[in-house]
Amino acid sequence: MDNCTFPIDKYASEDAMCRWEELSNEEQTLGLLYEVLDVGCGDGVLTAKLAPHVKRIVGVDASPNMIEHFQKTYPHIESCVVDCRHLDQVSVLTEGKFDKVFSNAALHWILRDPETRSNTIKGCFNALKPGGIFVSESGALGNVAEVHAAIVSALVIQGIPVEEARAASPWWFPSQEAMKQLLEGEGFQWIKGEAELRQTKLTEHKEGGIEGWIRLFCEPFLQVLPTVEARNAAVKHAVDVLEGVGRHQHDGSFTVNYIRLRFVAQKPF
Numbered sequence: 001m002d003n004c005t006f007p008i009d010k011y012a013s014e015d016a017m018c019r020w021e022e023l024s025n026e027e028q029t030l031g032l033l034y035e036v037l038d039v040g041c042g043d044g045v046l047t048a049k050l051a052p053h054v055k056r057i058v059g060v061d062a063s064p065n066m067i068e069h070f071q072k073t074y075p076h077i078e079s080c081v082v083d084c085r086h087l088d089q090v091s092v093l094t095e096g097k098f099d100k101v102f103s104n105a106a107l108h109w110i111l112r113d114p115e116t117r118s119n120t121i122k123g124c125f126n127a128l129k130p131g132g133i134f135v136s137e138s139g140a141l142g143n144v145a146e147v148h149a150a151i152v153s154a155l156v157i158q159g160i161p162v163e164e165a166r167a168a169s170p171w172w173f174p175s176q177e178a179m180k181q182l183l184e185g186e187g188f189q190w191i192k193g194e195a196e197l198r199q200t201k202l203t204e205h206k207e208g209g210i211e212g213w214i215r216l217f218c219e220p221f222l223q224v225l226p227t228v229e230a231r232n233a234a235v236k237h238a239v240d241v242l243e244g245v246g247r248h249q250h251d252g253s254f255t256v257n258y259i260r261l262r263f264v265a266q267k268p269f
Helices: 006-010 020-024 045-053 064-073 084-089 114-127 145-157 162-167 176-185 209-217 228-246
Strands: 031-039 054-061 078-081 098-104 128-139 189-202 254-266
Touching: 031 045, 031 114, 045 054, 054 064, 054 084, 064 078, 084 114, 098 114, 114 128, 114 176, 145 162, 145 209, 145 228, 145 254, 176 189, 176 254, 189 209, 209 228, 209 254, 228 254
Parallel strands: 031 054, 031 098, 054 078, 098 128
Antiparallel strands: 128 254, 189 254
């Protein structure tokens, strides 16, 4: 599986856009004279919500399927297929013409590989005009930790070495300090950041419950197993482990502990 496109394909959901208003309403983010680059835009739903509030917005995403859907649904908004792990190599987007770079629920997928993290951040830096703002929300250290641990243990039960099971993770959930160091290493000035626990309720009807969540978002873990039977067994094990952790007895829903990292950084004048 091509892990540069999988995460964005699979993350185009309501959960991926939790409380987008908190970012888009930042004083630094909106303005009818601003040109904005949306990194990891997915299917463009959030990009379209921002579009009326800015002069111009361009959405980029690694998934051709997502961009095809974006262009069919919002043909009036610019979008293109870009592997954001190599954003620094896309000269047309990194000529210092944007006032803002925006990213929501995407960086923890895009920055998964240590070897390409600086490429993405450098691309965001180069996309901005001097004084331009980079604002983002993504998963923080400890995000969905209970599910993360359960699926790793499920792979180990299936005979996968624990090191390989951990390495199958498609995510990078950094601490605030780790993100600050990454950004400052590429020239950004850190303005502010915060991590917030956001408990999210999953229901069987809407999200397929915790089993549906695992099958959707943990697919890269499951792909290391050789058979459908082994994958199903791993999912069952993870669900069984989690059953007593987040299940609401009164309605059968399940709570997942999201921890979100929000930050604002600036390219120096």
